[in-house]
Amino acid sequence: MTAFKRLDTGGRIDRSRTLTFTYDGQRLFGQVGDTLASALLANGKMVVGRSFKYHRPRGFLSAGIEEANGLFTIGEGNRAEPNIPGTMVPLVDGLVARSQNAWPSPAFDLMAVNSLAAPLFGAGFYYKTFMGPFKKSWMFYEPFIRKAAGMGKADAAKDGARHDVEYGFCDVLVVGSGPAGLAAALAAGRAGAKVILAEQDAEPGGSLLSESGDTLERWRAATLAELQALANVTLLVRATAQGIYDGNQVVVSQHLANGQLLHVVRARTIILATGALERPLVFSNNDRPGVMLASALRSYLNRFALAPAARAVIATNNDSAYATAFALAEAGVAVTIAEERAVPAGDLLAQAAALGIAIFPNAGIADTLGGNTLKAVRLKGRHSVTIECDVLAMSGGWNPAVHLTSHGGIRPRYDEAIAAFVPGGFADGQFGAGAMLGHFGLLAAVRDGEGAARSALTRCGISKMPAAVEPPAVRDDRAYGIAVAADPFAVTVPGKAFVDFQHDVTAKDIKVAHQEGYHSVEHLKRYTTLGMATDQGKTSNVNALAMMAALRGLTPAEAGTTTFRPPFSPLTVGALAGRSVGRHFRPTRRSPLHDWNAKNGCTFIEAGPWMRAWYYDWAGATPQEAYVKEMELVRKGVGLADVSTLGKIDVQGPDAAEFLNRVYVNGFAKLPVGKARYGVMLNDDGLVLDDGTTSRISDTQFYMTTTTAQAGEVMSWLEYLLQCHWTDLKVHVSSLTDEWGGMAVSGPDSRKALQLAFPDAEVSTEALPYMGVKDISFGGTTVRILRLSFSGELAYEVHCPANFVTALWEHILKAAAPLGIKPYGLEALASLRIEKGHVAGLELDHRNSLDDLGLGKMAAKEKPYIGKELRLRENMQAPERWSLVGLELMEPEKKLRGGSILFAATDEIKGHGRGYITSVTWSTELGKFIALGLYNGGLRHEGEEITAAFPLKNEQVKLKIVSPHFIDKEGARLHA
């Protein structure tokens, strides 16, 4: 015998369309219009899960988003998602659902042995034990605890769903499509406002879907029809408003067939018509499958055509549950009402009597009886009778769904009259309507909705007021009539009375928390884990807060509530991430030469946002061999390297020279036209910000290059100085990083290469000396030749507009082919600069001063420059500062590693050492491993033999401190 039977008529299911689905491997049937939950109930599945801690059998508590018990893993393989409430899953053909946290099955779960130890597992039990016998004993216990915890299982495969993000704007966002939401959307829509109506259910209508009778359905259908005809109204279903962020930015997550669509809505106004959630009652064994919320039972009956097999008991402390009782009785179910109040309203008594419903006043539930499923209930008080039943429906009152109002920091306010928290206020542009305000009633909801729409329209500056919304033709709303039991701890029957079903928090746990001093509502939550399960306390919070308040002798208003935080319901991480994941996690910046490189044997490496040419194919050489060949190419012949990623900034204006003179530590005011200069800039704090070369193109125009890594920072910094502080300077800066590209032509044969490439250009050392710059015209385009060298060889950089870079590159390769020119990559580029002793990368790490990098002499003595004052702070001038040195490996059979720590020969190898290695390379020129590093006292120790320790690999090597300029100290090659 099953607890529920499917009725032959009624409900919103389509009996003509049968769907097949699988539950724990079993093939079952349902109808179009079912949810997974209703279909399982129709199939007699009452026990659908096990609780978190005690593994008690659990059935559906609700029919909606507040579901605490009925969680499933939905889907298979790379679409499997754990912890989905079955109440929110529309049944589709082929759906695969698996139960969780139970083995082998929810109905027969061997983990239920946990229940035997239940007396130990009270609130905060973890904190009092698992400490011994040793200091780290928790490491022994933890794996067992971890294994027992958790609900569903995560699947390591990549998500098979595709999630998208859509950004949108509207005048009025209406959250919830119950009577209040429909009325609000209709009124706003009629006025011509751009409206988005978001409904979390698969079908719009909210509470209307769970009511019986044609009148309401006709009103719902007519309203929807009018809304759908309005082009300015967008209706979203399976779309949950998850959070409101600053500036009325609302995140609405919508389930689509192949994934989720995240609507990020900028709403001028928001109307919250989010309804209310019913509270359970707290009594012994109130978690037995078959016990559910009265509103849920009404939903299963009216919407899903599921009735208790024969008998139902309704336990309530308010009038709202009577609608469920009457509907059940009309469907032929034998109904008994256990009424907590002394006297329910007279008309209810009369109606109940007419339907043959027995009412026990002053009669809460003492206990439930049965095994895995409910068989009977025992009433408390003088009645103390036992009533057999299939289903127990309970109503402890209603909690307005105030969650979204408090995301912005407004705390809910306790309303004694309805014994619940209501919005404590609304942020600018936000309005409420209906049950979420504590206005429980259909007509009140419609009136509220319309009123909120009018307020929203006014707020939007829309003066056209809509025609009045005609409410459904039903009798007046009845009173809510709640009376909360005076002492929530009047439970004397042994047995667990659950407050938080999913996390197994009982009334006793709340008592324990109180006795141990965890009084604050936040302490209560954190100590007992109440409200922290997947249902986020939707059914448990207020009951628990009221109980704690009672224990403290306070009113719930005085005790306060916890803070509601987004998301409103658990939200898939992938939906928030959208498409910016994996390969598209962050934009990939590519040099203008990327495609050429990709076609010509280049191996790339990620360098921050850039994909850079790392090394090229040398007939199957290993990466280590390839970069050495490329170094040799530059040292002995000529190579071509892509340097397009360098920051490039055009600095123009009558005060451009003065500006640069302030920004760089060295002088730029007198830089002649046609010359470049290496410059270093500091932050205000006197530490090095960046370096690069800047060339003077004309009296009023400079061409600055920055490091690849700092290009964006430097650009903003220059703009900041000009726009916020030095507004009197007539200078404009423009980034050319993307607009221009460049290549380095390096090596002793580089001049010959240029001569071959640009036969008309004069590039002799007289015409273009070291640090000379000239623009030539080539192929109708301006090409800028800068005689700069990063490698230390005779070298040039050739810059030009980005769309011309590849053609120029191919031209140089072709023209200089007789010289054996070949491209070289980042690895060789970086190695060549180490040989030359140019600082870059790890030397420019924001921690080093000019002096640390051996560049102190560059700083102008007289002129002011940024960072000058703080550069002179005590510690930054200390002689024992770590400063740049060159290092040569003295033990050729050993390996030299970046990140090694440096010690003097006689030091004990411990502590912070005297410095560290920043950059290492094989030197083709010296035939040994060399490095750059920072060392205590720097080059004052030149010639000393020191130790580099790499304890991560238990290695130590001997090094000699040398000048960081390993090659061509005099610069003869540069000036060749």
Place this chain on the structure above:
Amino acid sequence: MAKGYSVFSLLRHALKPDTPWGLAWEKPTPKSSYDVIIIGGGGHGLATAYYLAKNHGITNVAVLEKGYIGSGNVGRNTTIIRSNYMLGTNTPFFEFSLKLWEGLSHDLNYNCMVSHRGQVVVAVSPGQLDSMARRGNIMRLHGIDAELLDRGEVQKLLPYLDYSKDARFPVWGAIHQPRAGTARHDAVAWGYARAASQLGVHIIEDCEVTGIHMEQGRAVGVETTRGRINAGKVGIAVAGHTSQVAAMAGLKLPVESHILQAFVTEAVKPMVHHVVSWGAELFYLSQSDKGGMVFGGHIDGFNTFTQRGQLFKIQDVMQCAVSLMPFMSRMRLLRHWGGIQDMTPDGSPFICRTPVRDLYLNGGWCYQGFKATPASGWTFAHTIAHDSEHELNRDYSLDRFEKGGELDEHGTGNWTYKQ
């Protein structure tokens, strides 16, 4: 009433109808005067009070908390403990802290669930791996555990990362500190409170400090919402509100308050067995004992006290999560929240005397305060008790910027909003 917590006492009391446990910490009425007042009932303040009593015998101490204890960052963080620091006293300080963590549950007789599950920091470029090697070497040279892992070793340890061609930033290797891990954050506050209370410290909740009383340049007491309370010495440990409280004594500090968001998903069965951090962007994740993935990223990046974060940063962090660990895409975010961080220009804290006599400062923790809690309390207690810095906190002075003594562990330069 039961006092000591142990499995035996639990068993003894389990079957009794009523709970035997008394208040975890007493709730006394404030006295008119204390030897030491600690402003701020967070992890650092409570730990300081505990060590004042335990290490220095100073028990006439009050901890004043404006809300409930642990309501600030100690209860809002991602619970990571580690000691992978490489500059100055950072290295021994955080290692000392980790050592205190190791014995903390025993010391406090409160299970703080200190889990040495290890932290793996994933490098995404050879240069980054070199930087991490430097850090790891410094750790080893201080007797701290650290291991350098290559890509294959990372894959063995963390099989669920993205090793495919789809990875925007490929895994190059990692540094692993096996003794790093997590602790149960709330338990740390409660455990310190309980242990301090048992030593006689007064823990006074719902008591907001509204002013600092000064006489002849010395701090002599505080004004509170529960009246004036005199003190021999006053210590500040208020994290996000450091500037506000210090201003009551006329101090302007190198601190700005920023929001850091944190995230937790629904609970699933064990999947991630380490703390995992990423080098591509600041991102870190661990799985709590309860089963939820607890994770976070960088600060939002502008001053705020609102405790609510910006959506773009949430999206950033989710993108990190899915890109590093593709399985995260199908996990469901349960909650996200924000804590207010007292950011300093160099990312390092202050535990020090101040220009005002008898007024001491513990702050500027940026987002690394949780792991520091035990050592912070220990050294702050020392500094208050002796009116001088302990060798472990000598670099954490207020005047380090004047002297050029920045401790910039991240190498981001002097920006409170970039640290």
Place this chain on the structure above:
Amino acid sequence: MRIPCPHCGERDVSEFRYGGDASRQRPAHGTGDLKAWHDYTFTFDNPKGPHTEHWQHVLGCRQWFSLNRNTATNEITGVVE
């Protein structure tokens, strides 16, 4: 949060770069001693309440401007002219 760019209109905060407290007085170029630069560079009022701050519309017009925002509420009361 939306930032009112005086040139482009309201845009999402993610388009902007934050530049810190704009009420701090930067010593004029070439003036100020170590203490003045220290105070300017390293110390902050960090108010909980009205705050004047620099922002740059870095993914838009790239203009820097100052606005008044309440750090206790994130309410923006306007751009500083």
